[in-house]
Amino acid sequence: MTIDALQMDNAARKNWLQKQIRKAASRTFSYLILTLVAVVFVIPFIWLIITSLKQAAQVFSDPPIWIPSPIVWNNYVEALTTPAFPFLHLLANTIFYSVVSTIGVIISSSIVAYSFARMQFRGRDALFAITLATMMVPGVVTLIPTYILFRWLGWTGSYAPLIVPAFFGSAFNIFLLRQFMMTIPWDLTDAATVDGADDFIILWQIVIPLVKPALLVIAIFNIMYTWNDFMGPLIYLTDSKQYPLVMGLYAFQTRFGIKWHLLMAASLATTLPLIILFFIAQRYFIEGITLTGLKGV
Amino acid sequence: MSSPALPAKPVLPEIKTGFHLSRHLRQDLKGYLFVSPWLIGILVFLAYPTIASFYFSMTNYTILNPPKWVGLENFQVMFGKDPLYWKSVWNTVYYVIISVPLGLVIGLLLALLLNQQLKGIGFYRTAFYLPGLMPAVAGVLLWMVLLDPRLGLVNDALNSVGLPRLGWLQSSTWSKPGLILMSTWAGTGTTMLIFLAALKEIPQSLVEAAMIDGANAWQRFWNVTIPLISPTIFFNLIMAIIGSFQIFGSALIAGGNTSSSGPLDSLLMYMLHLYRNAFRYFNMGYASAMSLAMFIVLILITLLTIRSTRYWVYYEAAGRR
Numbered sequence: 001m002t003i004d005a006l007q008m009d010n011a012a013r014k015n016w017l018q019k020q021i022r023k024a025a026s027r028t029f030s031y032l033i034l035t036l037v038a039v040v041f042v043i044p045f046i047w048l049i050i051t052s053l054k055q056a057a058q059v060f061s062d063p064p065i066w067i068p069s070p071i072v073w074n075n076y077v078e079a080l081t082t083p084a085f086p087f088l089h090l091l092a093n094t095i096f097y098s099v100v101s102t103i104g105v106i107i108s109s110s111i112v113a114y115s116f117a118r119m120q121f122r123g124r125d126a127l128f129a130i131t132l133a134t135m136m137v138p139g140v141v142t143l144i145p146t147y148i149l150f151r152w153l154g155w156t157g158s159y160a161p162l163i164v165p166a167f168f169g170s171a172f173n174i175f176l177l178r179q180f181m182m183t184i185p186w187d188l189t190d191a192a193t194v195d196g197a198d199d200f201i202i203l204w205q206i207v208i209p210l211v212k213p214a215l216l217v218i219a220i221f222n223i224m225y226t227w228n229d230f231m232g233p234l235i236y237l238t239d240s241k242q243y244p245l246v247m248g249l250y251a252f253q254t255r256f257g258i259k260w261h262l263l264m265a266a267s268l269a270t271t272l273p274l275i276i277l278f279f280i281a282q283r284y285f286i287e288g289i290t291l292t293g294l295k296g297v
Numbered sequence: 298m299s300s301p302a303l304p305a306k307p308v309l310p311e312i313k314t315g316f317h318l319s320r321h322l323r324q325d326l327k328g329y330l331f332v333s334p335w336l337i338g339i340l341v342f343l344a345y346p347t348i349a350s351f352y353f354s355m356t357n358y359t360i361l362n363p364p365k366w367v368g369l370e371n372f373q374v375m376f377g378k379d380p381l382y383w384k385s386v387w388n389t390v391y392y393v394i395i396s397v398p399l400g401l402v403i404g405l406l407l408a409l410l411l412n413q414q415l416k417g418i419g420f421y422r423t424a425f426y427l428p429g430l431m432p433a434v435a436g437v438l439l440w441m442v443l444l445d446p447r448l449g450l451v452n453d454a455l456n457s458v459g460l461p462r463l464g465w466l467q468s469s470t471w472s473k474p475g476l477i478l479m480s481t482w483a484g485t486g487t488t489m490l491i492f493l494a495a496l497k498e499i500p501q502s503l504v505e506a507a508m509i510d511g512a513n514a515w516q517r518f519w520n521v522t523i524p525l526i527s528p529t530i531f532f533n534l535i536m537a538i539i540g541s542f543q544i545f546g547s548a549l550i551a552g553g554n555t556s557s558s559g560p561l562d563s564l565l566m567y568m569l570h571l572y573r574n575a576f577r578y579f580n581m582g583y584a585s586a587m588s589l590a591m592f593i594v595l596i597l598i599t600l601l602t603i604r605s606t607r608y609w610v611y612y613e614a615a616g617r618r
Contacts, residue, residue, distance in 0.1 A: 030415060034410055041427070060447065062448055064448070064453055138592060140571070143575075144353060144581055144585045145349035174335060227432055228432045230433060246432050246433075264439065268435075278427075282423075286422075
């Protein structure tokens with residue numbers, strides 16, 4: 001490239017140089033802004049880590065302490081084993097909630113999406129239109145009567161109100177899966193139909209393997225949702241032994257709101273599984289969010 | 298990644314038999330069998346609660362005693378005799394009006410920054426998205442440390458550029474801006490990724506054509522980019538409005554453990570007031586009336602936004618999406 005530049009006549013060379021300089025300047029400017037914004041976004045995280053390794057007395061100080069001394073690794077031991085925040089127990093509850101609910105969502109949404117995408121029955125399109133419309137219904141309107149229903153069933157104080165609805169499908173996941181299932185060529189399933197295969201077999205053996213990426217996206221989003229869910233457990237769970245992580249964190253804060261170093265350690269421990277999941281399945285995260293936007297349009 | 302066009306219906310050889318009708322019936326039955334979980338789901342978890350809301354909102358219901366019909370009394374109390382109701386409406390509207398545009402603008406700006414051919418762009422994308430991974434409860438706790446009025450990092454930063462230290466969550470004036478700050482930090486990443494996907498779908502040829510016509514960067518942004526991503530702006534707008542009207546967890550925790558929610562109830566959000574009425578005072582009837590009012594307002598706003606799209610959302614001629 002440089003040799004080419006030398007061979008150019010003067011005017012063209014000047015032009016080319018100017019262009020390169022302008023390009024480099026704009027690139028540098030972009031990096032500068034990007035880095036600045038990234039710092040603003042990441043500093044709170046770094047502060048979370050720093051604070052979680054401080055002695056209590058160093059959490060709030062003037063000037064702020066960026067490198068804790070000593071580094072108190074023991075904060076993690078203390079935060080995660082204190083009876084006020086029984087981490088492993090809370091983690092087990094959260095995983096239970098996450099896994100069972102995700103299994104429910106996957107099974108129910110696949111079966112229902114299959115019927116919308118690959119089966120013919122009267123009222124199908126009307127029902128699908130209703131499904132789309134239900135996505136607009138804000139959760140606030142169903143909150144109280146649903147609680148009353150579960151209370152009447154005697155399910156409050158257990159995970160049933162949080163998990164059972166997952167087995168009846170969710171509009172957005174059904175919609176997403178249906179779109180994917182519709183892209184599967186009919187030739188692939190027709191052969192099986194002619195051979196007399198049942199719809200369940202076609203769904204299980206042909207369709208499910210083909211929509212696996214979409215199922216992974218749905219699974220990840222459901223795990224994120226359950227990990228985050230605060231209002232559900234707050235309303236339905238009564239015994240602190242059943243709490244998931246975020247409820248444990250809330251209870252810890254209400255009782256020991258001044259032990260910020262321990263609270264930060266507990267907060268990081270609560271978040272870490274999601275960060276690990278993100279780095280394992282980054283592709284599906286980003287694809288999923290992208291789909292959310294594009295399919296919604 | 299746009300939604301696929303409808304595939305052609307299967308052309309299976311139609312077998313003419315005497316059981317033509319029953320074959321259809323069998324198909325119907327099988328279809329209903331597959332769709333039945335969702336049918337039950339709609340009826341039990343959507344239709345029943347929505348209809349029941351109307352009934353409960355006209356009753357006095359404390360769970361322990363059967364509901365007692367009181368007509369419109371709950372609404373009269375709500376609109377006329379409960380000063381905290383209007384306080385919660387004001388707090389929520391304040392929060393929505395600032396946080397929604399802020400989140401959209403920052404999300405779009407970040408997406409534009411990321412939509413460049415630069416090395417290491419993936420790193421920045423991850424950095425912007427990371428806060429969204431943090432469970433809201435953990436995020437609030439972190440921000441309670443950062444926003445400490447005396448020795449928080451945010452005030453240190455303000456102080457270092459010559460601005461005064463603010464009271465944030467402990468001041469009735471600054472508690473809502475503090476809440477907006479934390480939710481913007483946490484929520485922008487998702488909005489940004491959705492915008493980024495839309496930006497990547499813009500055909501390069503259109504941008505180049507505008508360049509040849511002599512459009513400068515701003516004109517290209519305003520007359521090419523914005524119209525082409527307007528359906529995505531619309532989607533993000535609706536999602537942000539519905540989500541932020543229902544803000545709950547972060548306000549509950551940031552508001553502290555006292556009987557008021559934040560100083561002078563400045564963090565008493567609509568959902569928080571509703572939650573307290575329902576699950577602390579067991580005023581299920583009153584809470585239902587509140588939820589119904591919110592429901593109607595949200596539906597109206599959604600419909601108005603959808604109606605407004607004809608003036609500002611540009612849908613390409615059929616075919617692409």
